[in-house]
Amino acid sequence: MRHDHLITSKQLSRTDIETVLDRAAEIDADRAAVADRHAGTLLGLLFYEPSTRTKMSFETAMKRLGGDIVDMGAVESSSVTKGETLADTVRVIEGYADALVLRHPKQGAATMASEFVDVPLLNAGDGAGHHPTQTLLDLYTIRENAGLDDLTIGIMGDLKYGRTVHSLSYALSNFDTRQHFISPESLQLPREVVYDLHQAQDGTQIREHDSLEEILPSLDVLYVTRIQRERFPDENEYQQVAGEYQIDPETLEDAADDLTVMHPLPRVDEIDPAIDDTDYAAYFEQAHNGVPVRMALLDLLLSDARGEDDE
Ligand code: NCD
Numbered sequence: 001m002r003h004d005h006l007i008t009s010k011q012l013s014r015t016d017i018e019t020v021l022d023r024a025a026e027i028d029a030d031r032a033a034v035a036d037r038h039a040g041t042l043l044g045l046l047f048y049e050p051s052t053r054t055k056m057s058f059e060t061a062m063k064r065l066g067g068d069i070v071d072m073g074a075v076e077s078s079s080v081t082k083g084e085t086l087a088d089t090v091r092v093i094e095g096y097a098d099a100l101v102l103r104h105p106k107q108g109a110a111t112m113a114s115e116f117v118d119v120p121l122l123n124a125g126d127g128a129g130h131h132p133t134q135t136l137l138d139l140y141t142i143r144e145n146a147g148l149d150d151l152t153i154g155i156m157g158d159l160k161y162g163r164t165v166h167s168l169s170y171a172l173s174n175f176d177t178r179q180h181f182i183s184p185e186s187l188q189l190p191r192e193v194v195y196d197l198h199q200a201q202d203g204t205q206i207r208e209h210d211s212l213e214e215i216l217p218s219l220d221v222l223y224v225t226r227i228q229r230e231r232f233p234d235e236n237e238y239q240q241v242a243g244e245y246q247i248d249p250e251t252l253e254d255a256a257d258d259l260t261v262m263h264p265l266p267r268v269d270e271i272d273p274a275i276d277d278t279d280y281a282a283y284f285e286q287a288h289n290g291v292p293v294r295m296a297l298l299d300l301l302l303s304d305a306r307g308e309d310d311e
Pocket of ligand 1 (some may be wrong): 053119125131134226
């Protein structure tokens with residue numbers, strides 16, 4: 001992989017994706033083999049928005065490769081409160097760390113920040129924009145459970161503000177996939193994403209629906225998302241769609257026996273906990289896959305940054 005920064009999944013070719021997933025599978029099979037591979041390496045974490053999984057799995061990944069992290073910590077306790085710009089903050093922290101991970105509420109923040117630094121910068125979510133490292137662990141989970149070619153996937157919930165959805169749909173267009181998008185009309189995919197998916201060279205098929213019922217039986221994977229309350233300009237608009245598109249065992253009665261249900265988490269009320277113990281549920285496994293996948297990504301990027309050949 002030869003990328004300085006990872007900002008959107010649009011950067012990733014099918015070969016790039018397979019390189020990361022194959023490396024993740026290798027690492028997953030023998031974590032001890034890489035336990036000291038990046039000893040002395042420091043990963044800088046800059047999270048301007050709440051995070052549990054993304055931040056902790058990056059931290060775990062770096063430590064399991066023998067490295068460590070330096071963490072800006074909560075925005076409230078950093079110089080951001082004194083009015084420091086993002087451009088200045090990343091320029092300072094690149095002097096402390098070998099790579100940076102940035103999450104920010106503003107769409108486009110990662111692109112802007114990456115222009116100020118020479119070390120690799122990984123976008124861990126920019127507003128309603130992109131979340132490419134989540135996509136890689138989503139793809140890993142899909143590959144393990146259903147395979148990535150000849151895939152019929154339903155992506156449901158907040159498709160407008162859900163950055164994991166935008167990144168996932170672009171990445172899936174590298175594969176032979178039928179993508180069904182299920183949402184209320186007000187939360188449909190942004191039109192530019194639909195346009196781009198229609199243009200995708202490999203001809204992924206996309207369709208939009210307002211109900212799950214009609215396509216559920218044909219799905220290999222159902223990817224459920226949270227309504228992104230914090231991104232609604234108006235709380236009333238949120239209240240109008242809150243609680244829609246929930247699934248429970250009854251909803252899934254017509255699903256294929258081998259349906260895989262995924263969710264980037266955190267869930268609020270989209271998936272009834274009664275599904276957790278069924279064979280459909282893959283969302284906790286999905287969250288755990290964040291560690292080997294981020295280990296693989298860091299390994300590939302840091303080895304590149306040091307000028308090592310891909311192994
Ligand atoms: C997602 C995010 O932050 O975009 N969480 C995550 O990284 N797993 C999804 C969400 O917040 O709903």
